[in-house]
Amino acid sequence: RKEVEQDPGPFNVPEGATVAFNCTYSNSASQSFFWYRQDCRKEPKLLMSVYSSGNEDGRFTAQLNRASQYISLLIRDSKLSDSATYLCVVNKPTGGFKTIFGAGTRLFVKA
Amino acid sequence: DTGVSQNPRHKITKRGQNVTFRCDPISEHNRLYWYRQTLGQGPEFLTYFQNEAQLEKSRLLSDRFSAERPKGSFSTLEIQRTEQGDSAMYLCASTTGGSSSTDTQYFGPGTRLTVL
Numbered sequence: 128r129k130e131v132e133q134d135p136g137p138f139n140v141p142e143g144a145t146v147a148f149n150c151t152y153s154n155s156a157s158q159s160f161f162w163y164r165q166d167c168r169k170e171p172k173l174l175m176s177v178y179s180s181g182n183e184d185g186r187f188t189a190q191l192n193r194a195s196q197y198i199s200l201l202i203r204d205s206k207l208s209d210s211a212t213y214l215c216v217v218n219k220p221t222g223g224f225k226t227i228f229g230a231g232t233r234l235f236v237k238a
Numbered sequence: 239d240t241g242v243s244q245n246p247r248h249k250i251t252k253r254g255q256n257v258t259f260r261c262d263p264i265s266e267h268n269r270l271y272w273y274r275q276t277l278g279q280g281p282e283f284l285t286y287f288q289n290e291a292q293l294e295k296s297r298l299l300s301d302r303f304s305a306e307r308p309k310g311s312f313s314t315l316e317i318q319r320t321e322q323g324d325s326a327m328y329l330c331a332s333t334t335g336g337s338s339s340t341d342t343q344y345f346g347p348g349t350r351l352t353v354l
Contacts, residue, residue, distance in 0.1 A: 131280075135278075158340075159340045161342075169347075170329060170345035170346060170347055170348055171281065171329075171343075171345050172345070173342045173343070173344075176340065176342075214280050214281075218340075221294060223286070223288075223293040223294045224294070225283055225294055225296070226271065226283050226286075226343070227283065228273075228280030228281045228282070228283075229280050230278065230279050230280045231279075231280050
């Protein structure tokens with residue numbers, strides 16, 4: 128079993144749609160959680176951190192459920208420019224810590 | 239440009255050759271990470287440095303791989319006796335560091351390695 132699992136998609140949605148991605152992680156001691164966005168042939172960039180209380184940044188909402196060990200990302204009013212791969216990221220303690228990326232969920236937003 | 243830089247951007251080599259990549263992190267970032275990414279996968283953690291100290295090393299990093307950050311600034315990743323399975327994008331990232339695991343990682347553009 129992978130340490131961080133995501134549905135690879137692709138998710139094909141029309142502009143204006145709401146789309147949700149889930150991610151599960153296996154290590155209950157994981158400390159911090161993020162969503163990164165990666166455009167084709169580009170480097171990953173932070174989209175948002177994920178907090179236990181949930182957090183929102185414009186059209187994006189992230190939730191963390193520690194009991195069930197999953198993280199979610201909700202995108203409202205999808206734009207063409209949201210088309211990308213969304214990477215779920217978990218830092219797990221190892222003495223220091225180790226950053227684990229999921230394989231990513233691909234999103235295509237169509238006009 | 240004050241972002242993370244990586245050189246070279248592309249490297250084509252023959253199986254069995256050694257290659258070395260360089261990463262220059264954002265100035266004053268204490269923590270530096272190396273990842274490997276293959277098509278359709280997320281970045282796989284290889285190692286990270288806090289200043290010049292290598293604090294964590296993945297089991298993915300076989301004895302053919304070595305990373306250094308001698309002065310706590312730039313870092314090099316060397317792959318000896320390259321194999322075709324080493325073909326991937328090698329990404330470097332940096333953060334402000336400290337003991338927190340919550341810092342944003344800023345990635346460089348990567349070095350794409352092709353082993354023939």
